Amino acid sequence: MFLSFTEENYLKAIYHLSEDGKIDVSTNAISDALNTKPASVSDMLKKLSQKEVINYIKYQGVSLTPSGKKIALQIIRKHRLWEVFLVEKLKFNWDEVHEIAEQLEHIQSNLLIERLDEFLGFPPFDPHGDPIPNERGEMKAKKHTPLSETDLHNQGKVIGLKETSPLFLQYLDKAGIYIGAKIKVMDKIEFDGSLEILIDNKKTILVSSEVAKNILIAES
Amino acid sequence: MFLSFTEENYLKAIYHLSEDGKIDVSTNAISDALNTKPASVSDMLKKLSQKEVINYIKYQGVSLTPSGKKIALQIIRKHRLWEVFLVEKLKFNWDEVHEIAEQLEHIQSNLLIERLDEFLGFPPFDPHGDPIPNERGEMKAKKHTPLSETDLHNQGKVIGLKETSPLFLQYLDKAGIYIGAKIKVMDKIEFDGSLEILIDNKKTILVSSEVAKNILIAES
DNA sequence: ATGAAAATTTAGGTTTGTCTAAAAAAAAGT
DNA sequence: ACTTTTTTTTAGACAAACCTAAATTTTCAT
Ligand SMILES: [Mn+2]
Ligand SMILES: [Mn+2]
Ligand SMILES: [Mn+2]
Ligand SMILES: [Mn+2]
Numbered sequence: 295m296f297l298s299f300t301e302e303n304y305l306k307a308i309y310h311l312s313e314d315g316k317i318d319v320s321t322n323a324i325s326d327a328l329n330t331k332p333a334s335v336s337d338m339l340k341k342l343s344q345k346e347v348i349n350y351i352k353y354q355g356v357s358l359t360p361s362g363k364k365i366a367l368q369i370i371r372k373h374r375l376w377e378v379f380l381v382e383k384l385k386f387n388w389d390e391v392h393e394i395a396e397q398l399e400h401i402q403s404n405l406l407i408e409r410l411d412e413f414l415g416f417p418p419f420d421p422h423g424d425p426i427p428n429e430r431g432e433m434k435a436k437k438h439t440p441l442s443e444t445d446l447h448n449q450g451k452v453i454g455l456k457e458t459s460p461l462f463l464q465y466l467d468k469a470g471i472y473i474g475a476k477i478k479v480m481d482k483i484e485f486d487g488s489l490e491i492l493i494d495n496k497k498t499i500l501v502s503s504e505v506a507k508n509i510l511i512a513e514s
Numbered sequence: 515m516f517l518s519f520t521e522e523n524y525l526k527a528i529y530h531l532s533e534d535g536k537i538d539v540s541t542n543a544i545s546d547a548l549n550t551k552p553a554s555v556s557d558m559l560k561k562l563s564q565k566e567v568i569n570y571i572k573y574q575g576v577s578l579t580p581s582g583k584k585i586a587l588q589i590i591r592k593h594r595l596w597e598v599f600l601v602e603k604l605k606f607n608w609d610e611v612h613e614i615a616e617q618l619e620h621i622q623s624n625l626l627i628e629r630l631d632e633f634l635g636f637p638p639f640d641p642h643g644d645p646i647p648n649e650r651g652e653m654k655a656k657k658h659t660p661l662s663e664t665d666l667h668n669q670g671k672v673i674g675l676k677e678t679s680p681l682f683l684q685y686l687d688k689a690g691i692y693i694g695a696k697i698k699v700m701d702k703i704e705f706d707g708s709l710e711i712l713i714d715n716k717k718t719i720l721v722s723s724e725v726a727k728n729i730l731i732a733e734s
Numbered sequence: 735a736t737g738a739a740a741a742t743t744t745a746g747g748t749t750t751g752t753c754t755a756a757a758a759a760a761a762a763g764t
Numbered sequence: 765a766c767t768t769t770t771t772t773t774t775a776g777a778c779a780a781a782c783c784t785a786a787a788t789t790t791t792c793a794t
Contacts (some may be wrong), residue, residue, distance in 0.1 A: 384629040
């Protein structure tokens with residue numbers, strides 16, 4: 295099935311919006327995510343419904359059909375593989391790759407993606423710790439807890455992020471936090487929820503609760 | 515200046531059509547090259563003229579302005595660098611890369627192209643022997659003669675091709691002809707212009723005049 | 735339960751890039 | 765020189781993806 299760039303972006307947005315448990319995604323949520331007006335979203339939902347990639351009942355929100363989900367996961371696979379390429383091979387910083395991957399994810403060629411995957415050594419995760427789906431749309435799900443909810447004095451490892459905006463990534467660089475870093479919560483400040491953390495048994499810093507919510511930890 | 519994919523493709527087509535000496539390119543030639551109707555081309559020429567990337571006088575053909583030429587060369591640079599990437603890094607065959615490069619050439623990011631160029635070791639030529647322009651649009655021009663016009667018994671090297679369609683490239687693979695191959699013309703058949711050639715001092719084959727016209731040789 | 739607020743859809747338009755059919759200009763043939 | 769043919773442009777339409785403004789439906793608060 296051929297879908298335009300725009301249609302692909304709608305499917306991807308719907309997928310991401312339903313990631314955190316929501317079954318039905320709202321028109322407004324989609325228009326926010328894509329920077330379009332709700333009226334435009336309504337138009338497009340009608341079209342995507344026709345193509346049977348979404349389940350859509352007027353006024354009642356939208357969800358992906360199995361075939362829509364498969365397409366969304368293919369696009370996410372391409373996005374994340376290109377991000378790995380940019381960081382691992384072209385020496386981009388992790389905060390510089392998303393915009394370019396937004397373009398590269400729409401390149402059409404199954405062989406290209408297979409070969410790229412192989413060239414990169416079949417990476418299971420992208421530079422931000424997000425899992426890369428395989429050709430069938432399956433991916434490793436890791437058990438994770440937000441840093442804000444881990445117990446005092448427990449040692450954990452950074453395995454992912456909830457936010458991946460350039461500003462947040464640049465902050466993490468500065469703080470010395472990266473995917474794989476060892477983190478131990480030394481103290482919780484009850485007043486504002488900020489945390490004193492020890493990074494790699496070397497450096498102690500203070501992070502706000504907002505920051506801590508967006509860092510995902512695998513406890514060990 | 516921002517140009518759409520479509521506008522970029524028009525500029526590239528105009529550039530390629532004026533490569534073999536022609537000063538002015540015709541509406542019909544462009545419509546042929548892009549598989550659109552002449553009426554559509556007329557529309558677009560008006561728009562590109564407005565943007566001052568082409569010189570256009572009604573009924574009198576079209577040429578690129580300096581700024582249009584610079585843009586065209588940037589796109590060709592990207593196209594050819596991606597072709598090198600696909601062949602050198604992802605192990606594509608030279609007849610498989612053009613279509614994918616047609617998509618990749620429109621990815622917008624100066625940094626990406628700089629880094630890709632560096633990653634590939636600043637290649638001066640693409641897999642088909644075509645020169646890769648640098649950031650300023652300059653490229654190596656090699657003296658070349660069509661194989662059909664080289665002298666008997668002169669040793670030469672394949673440095674490029676006039677045709678790069680998959681079918682022609684596959685034929686060359688089968689014949690054992692590649693960029694860099696040594697070729698000596700052993701005999702010319704006057705009747706139909708076909709040639710008996712010795713490849714790499716190993717194998718002698720017969721090639722038609724049509725084939726010989728499309729192989730470019732550097733005499734040595 | 736009912737009126738106000740919020741969310742969503744419809745109606746009617748715009749822009750981009752395409753098309754067909756018709757008109758106009760240029761080139762070619764005699 | 766004057767037809768005829770070819771090339772090119774214009775006129776009018778259409779699909780995709782967006783918009784604003786207005787209508788409709790749902791949700792929320794009293
Ligand atoms: Mn990304
Ligand atoms: Mn990512
Ligand atoms: Mn090519
Ligand atoms: Mn090429």
